[in-house]
Amino acid sequence: DTAVSQTPKYLVTQMGNDKSIKCEQNLGHDTMYWYKQDSKKFLKIMFSYNNKELIINETVPNRFSPKSPDKAHLNLHINSLELGDSAVYFCASSRTGNELFFGEGSRLTVL
């Protein structure tokens, strides 16, 4: 019944590794997002896809690569992880012009 689900919920890894976070929504929404929340709780948009097309790509290092295999999925792959990548990453979806629905977040800790 979960509307926006993301996995894993927790991820602890070493610097330099590559990791992925997966997101799925069962709401039938056409737009999906990745947001990064830092330790001060600031929510910053990273990417957005509409109908599998990239429509928002904020100033994010190209070590971050989103992939949307279909409208219901948006995954985030991060290469060569750095300490500063430690944060909580939230997936969200929306029907165009309406509110965002968020997942529960994936807490990434880079050691």
Next chain:
Amino acid sequence: GESVGLHLPTLSVQEGDNSIINCAYSNSASDYFIWYKQESGKGPQFIIDIRSNMDKRQGQRVTVLLNKTVKHLSLQIAATQPGDSAVYFCAENPPGTYKYIFGTGTRLKVLA
């Protein structure tokens, strides 16, 4: 860069009192605004929204006020309860974009 609100204040209120959380937004053209509640360890949850053709909207125990003249949004929570303790965010959606810009949030602490 764009921002909504500039700091993360903490608001402490007594249980049963009314709470008012404020937000300054940045883009005068934004036409859709949302308030979110984020509890510890969870994702932000929708509380209430308002479009720019309105200046007030009420929900269950919550009211959102929009003042476009000064680019200000507020969330009023009536009879605040311990379960209202959380971080509250406002978000704005500029017209013709898919982007939702979040403020830095306000932490609400409800004192018993």
